[in-house]
Amino acid sequence: MNNPIISATTAIVGLLTMHMIALTPVASSADSTGPQPAGSVSPDGKWEFRLAAPNEEQDSRGVFVIAKRGSQETSATLSEQASGSFADNARIVWAPNSKRFAFNYQPGLRDKAVQFFQLEGDEWRELDSPETDDAVTAPIERSMAAQRKKLKLSPKKIGRPIRDGCQVRRWIDPATALLYAFSHETFEIKNELQQVGDACLATLKLDPTGEWKIVRTRLLEGKRTEGLNKEEREEQAKMEKGSEE
Numbered sequence: 721m722n723n724p725i726i727s728a729t730t731a732i733v734g735l736l737t738m739h740m741i742a743l744t745p746v747a748s749s750a751d752s753t754g755p756q757p758a759g760s761v762s763p764d765g766k767w768e769f770r771l772a773a774p775n776e777e778q779d780s781r782g783v784f785v786i787a788k789r790g791s792q793e794t795s796a797t798l799s800e801q802a803s804g805s806f807a808d809n810a811r812i813v814w815a816p817n818s819k820r821f822a823f824n825y826q827p828g829l830r831d832k833a834v835q836f837f838q839l840e841g842d843e844w845r846e847l848d849s850p851e852t853d854d855a856v857t858a859p860i861e862r863s864m865a866a867q868r869k870k871l872k873l874s875p876k877k878i879g880r881p882i883r884d885g886c887q888v889r890r891w892i893d894p895a896t897a898l899l900y901a902f903s904h905e906t907f908e909i910k911n912e913l914q915q916v917g918d919a920c921l922a923t924l925k926l927d928p929t930g931e932w933k934i935v936r937t938r939l940l941e942g943k944r945t946e947g948l949n950k951e952e953r954e955e956q957a958k959m960e961k962g963s964e965e
Contacts, residue, residue, distance in 0.1 A: 761789060762818040769812040769821075771803065784810055784823070786837070786844055796837055796844035801827035815891045820926065822888035822897060832885035834899070838930040847930045851886050855934035856901045856922050863918035863941055864903065871907065871914055879905035879916060889921070889955045897924045898951055900959070917941075921952045 760769050772785045772794065783803050786796040802810045802825035809826040823835040836847040850856055865875035886901035904917025923936040938948055945953060 760812055760814070762814050762821070763816055764818040765789060767795070767818060769823075771807070772797075784825075786821075795842070796846075798823050799825060799827070799833070799835055801825065801833070813888045813891060813897075815894045815897075817894040819894060820891075822891075824887040830881050830883045832883070832887050834886055834888050836897075836926075836930075836932075838926075845930065847926075847932070850899060850922070850924055850932060850934065851901075853934060855937065856886065856899065856920070857903075859920050859937050859939055860901060860903050860918045863939055864905075864916050867916040867918075868907075871909060871916070873907060873909075877907070879907040881905050882915070882917065886922075889958075890951070892923070892951055895926045897926075898922075898955060899924050900955070921948070921955060 761767065762769075766789055768787055768789045770785060770787065772782050772787075783800055784798040784807075785794045786798070787794050798810075802823070804827070806826035806828075809824075809832075811824045813822045813824065815821060819839045821837055823837070824832065825834075826832050833851060834849060836849060837844045838847055839845075868875050868877055882904040884903045886899055889898045889900050891897050899922040900919065901922060902917070902919035904915060906913045906915050908914075918939055918941040920937050920939045922934050922938075924932050925935050926932045938952055940956060945956065948956065
């Protein structure tokens with residue numbers, strides 16, 4: 721014979737469990753406001769970023785690829801430099817409409833780099849990178865020249881590189897990405913190391929063909945915040961807390 725007290729208790733526990741499950745938040749694949757981990761899926765669920773197993777044409781490290789979700793067929797092969805010693809730092813940042821993505825990776829000890837891709841039909845086409853564009857590098861170079869001058873060095877003197885490069889922080893919309901660029905170096909002056917460097921947040925706009933232009937830059941030396949807009953302040957705050965660059 722069933723015990724009515726035990727039956728009632730079991731029913732109550734079951735109802736509470738169902739209620740807790742219903743209230744549990746579900747992670748959304750459409751949340752692409754920051755760098756995504758390896759293996760991440762595009763917001764529309766159609767594409768997957770992963771490390772492919774090595775084959776006869778690759779070394780033992782394999783390479784990062786984009787593939788249709790659930791398929792072994794590769795749609796885009798990303799930089800082979802990304803699968804080296806710093807493969808754990810590789811991240812992908814999807815545009816919210818899944819038609820573009822930025823691939824952040826670290827090719828060397830002191831360098832970081834980014835690739836841009838755009839979907840055309842079922843094919844991913846690599847776009848030009850803004851890493852060496854004057855609109856990104858010139859503000860940083862001018863700041864560093866001024867810092868060298870304060871140290872009584874030639875404005876054009878080159879020091880020992882500490883870190884250099886750029887990474888995409890987020891997509892503001894399907895055609896607008898926020899880029900973080902930086903360069904730092906050291907000089908030995910009177911047996912003491914002096915650091916020179918700066919960073920900037922650059923807003924990059926892409927047209928339907930994938931051509932881009934830099935429409936805004938803001939320097940960040942000294943953790944300055946004046947003149948930053950909402951998205952820039954948010955990303956600067958994340959970086960100050962030690963989030964992934």
